Amino acid sequence: MANPFNQFFQRLFGTEQESKTKSPPVADSVTPETVPAVENVLPVVVENTLPPLAVNTTVVPAAAATQIVEINNATPSTEKLQIWKPAIPIDTLFFDWIMGYPGEGSVADTEQKVLQALYGLLASDLNDAVVVPRMPSVIPQLLASLRNKSVAVHELTRLIIKDVVLVGEVVNSVNSALYNPADRISSLEKAVIMLGEDGLRFVIAKVAFRPIINLSAGPYTRRAAPHLWLQSEKCALACHALSDHKENNGYDAFQAFLTGLMKNVGLIIAFRLLDQECEQPKFRYSAGFQHAMASVAATLSYRIAQRWDFPPTVIQALQQQAGGRKAVEWTALGQLLHDADLISKMRVLVNQAQLSRNDQQLKSGLNPTMADCFDNLNTLQAYELRNVSTNG
Incomplete structure (x- = not known):
């Protein structure tokens, strides 16, 4: 049976996507025989330059080792892109915050136990519904209808009404300050007309990803999930806003939006695993553990995107966030995702x-476009982006 996510994204991006270059494969040629003991992973000062998986004495199964991918397998960019390096350790501060800050407890044993489980997960079947939930069946149906230019409004309304969350998002969107109707709109059919096709795509994408991000499990996921969803949505909005000012090399603004939503999928799965492996609600961890967990989570995100048949440019951008032994050859979308992720955090x-918003170092190195994105990110909504049609 076809994976519902494959069907979803085939319909989302259209059949023309299938004729393009296929997604970069997972590199089976890289087979390190061991995984680092976390205490020997050196902390990295530069944001998002994650430590390599150095050889040590903790053995990992060969099947798991084949999933540890070197970023240099991605197709190189045609130009050297410079990424923004914040003066403040944004990634570390954000990770500490969603973890609830390091608490009392074991260090090396817990860290190694979690990392062993994470590498085992990389070797597993990520299509397993236990790891990644299935998408509501109404979503692929609705996206297929949206690609049909002749579809009637009443048909779209009939599909949307099957999903109460989607109904709420659509109605709330048209009652926002952007549309500012004289009277609150409660008619779903009228709301669909006002949003138009592009507006519906953004709303559908957000609704489709929400159950993935908001998985509830143990204390780590319950604490982190709301914050991760909030940051994921802002990252997607920042990706879209920044894409307006980029020379888009092989991607469009909606693909940038989806890339931002996809960024944290691997991290929320990693938090679910943390719930399974850690009995204590908090534990003291090293900087090396934080970087290693972030790298594995980024690898999970891009591998899941690969299995869901995302466009190659999106997969490559996600892959570049995982770091590696060699310097990253950033693509335009990879650089954009890196910047948007930090700005949203x-x-x-x-x-x-x-x-503190008054911290002198906060905007150090930001260009005017990025600074403007940071300043206005609170006011952006998914249905308020520039290419949303209000003409129905």
């Missing part, structure tokens, strides 16, 4: 009083 941390 900054925005969330400032909103939650974890960073």
Whole structure:
């Protein structure tokens, strides 16, 4: 039986996507025989430059080792892109915050136990519904209808009404300040007309990803999931906003939006595994553990995107976030995702009083476009993006 996510994204991006270059394969040629003991992984100062998986004495099964992918297998960019390196350790501050800060408890034993489980997960079948939930059946049906230009409004309404969450998102969207109707719109059919095809795509994408991000399990996931969803949505919005100012090399603004939503999928799965492996609700961890967990989570995100048949440019951008032994040859979308991820984390941390908005270093190195994105990220909504049609 076909994977529902494969069907979803085939319909989302259209049949023309299938004729393009296929997704970069997982490299089976890289087969390190061991995984690092976390205490020997050196902390990295530069944001998002994750430590290599150095050889040590903790043995990993060969099947898991084949899943540890070197970033240099991605197709090189045609130009050297410079990424922004924040003066403040944004990734570390954000990770500490969603973890609830390091607590008392074991260090090496717990870290090694979690990392062994994470590498085991990389060797597993990521299509397993236990790891990644299935998408509601209405979503692929609705996206297929949206690609049909002759579809009637009443047909779209009939499909949307099957999903109560989708109904709520559509109605709330048209009652936002952007549309500012004289009277609140409660008619779903009228809301569909006002949003138009592009607006519906953004709303559907957000609704489709929400159950993946908001998985509830143990204390780590319950604490992290709401924050990760908030940051994921802002990252997607930042990706879209920044894409307006980029020379888009092989991707469009909606693909950038989806790439931002996809960024944290691997991390939320890693938190679910953390719930399974850790009995204590908090534990003290090293900087090396944080970087290793982030790298594995990024690898999970791009491998899941690969299995879901995302466009190659999206898969490659996600793959580049995992770091590696060699310097990353950034693509335009990979650079954009890196910047949007950090900007959205900054925005969330400032909103939650974890960073001061008056910190002189906060915007150090940001160009005017990125600074403007940070300043306005709170006011953006998925249905308020520039290419949303209000003409029905």
